[in-house]
Amino acid sequence: MVAVLTALPVWCAEASKPLTIESQGSFFVGGETKTSGELSGATNGPGAGQPGDITINQMYVQFQKPINGDRHRPVVMVHGCCLSSKTWETTPDGRMGWNEYFLRKGRSVYLADQVSRARSGFDATRINVVKLGKAPPSELPTIFMASHQTSWTLFRFGPTFNTAFPDEQFPVQAADEMYKQMIPDINGILPSPNPTLKNMAALGVQLHGAVLIGHSESGFFPEQAALVDPTGVKGIVSIEMPCGTTLKPEELSTLAKIPILIMFGDHLDDVPGPFAKMWPTNLDTCNTFVKQITDAGGDAKMMYLPRMGIKGNSHMLMQDKNNVQLADLILGWIDEHVEGKKGAHHRESTARARTESQNEVAR
8 A cells, every 4th residue: 555655646746747749640560462352251242252452460559759759769568468559548547557657757659559459450351251151160260358257367456356455556446447448359360470570670670779568468579579670679678478488599699689677566376267377487487588688698687576565566567556656667777778877767766666665565
């Protein structure tokens, strides 16, 4: 509770200030033309039986740039499974999300919808060919939807559905608003490798160097994007996902040239049922990955929040009640490890995190 109360004045102070930006907009990255003879699953009507060209595998990006945003590296935020870039916007209980907070802290923010998700769209050809009887039902892609019950326990809001952990940081009273963000995950329709990886790498190049932030399903995407093309990847923040531990020496060497931060929340051992071992295993793989990068001469850091005295964070930590405190930790890390400076923000956020951690330990 102390960490939440100490974080509230920061959020309230920032939210009360007018938001002034230099520019905003949206665009697509990537995409390729494909000729499809199955533009519709119907036998008559628009597109039925009429081959034509469509664009597929594009990635939608919306952005906002603050005044004097060129003083910092831009930040790219990519969402996880069954979600869209709404993840980073206003929290379910109406507080400032990371996109606005990072913007207010002088960072240009780019929110991307994964290929096949939300405004990026998807290629429906594989579904239509089955509907038309040109392929067997076994050719249908897997489409995954997360239920309220699965989301509650998997995202570590509490041990059982509608029962929260005593120190839970997620605003569980607004869980219904969180559920509205959930959309079908249709990544099963994508080719391999996932086009989002190439598009993230291309976006980094287009921005002349950016910090890539991935969460959950996309948590290791920044590393994978850097292996496609490291040119525009100047920093990596990976949040709560399994890490690759079987990378080749040359791949580790590539990633060792990029500062990497990994963050995990709390209650990893407290998830019941089929996901009981998932979070501890993910943490273990990422600890191994951090060591591999460090041994390769790189700059990799693990922020396991409970060990820092920050308790109760869920899987959706960018929406948790102390999300500003966690954002400050990331911004401070970027200042020091990516931009090579320990400015006022770094000192301020470090001091605040230290105070809140001490309060949590005392509690």
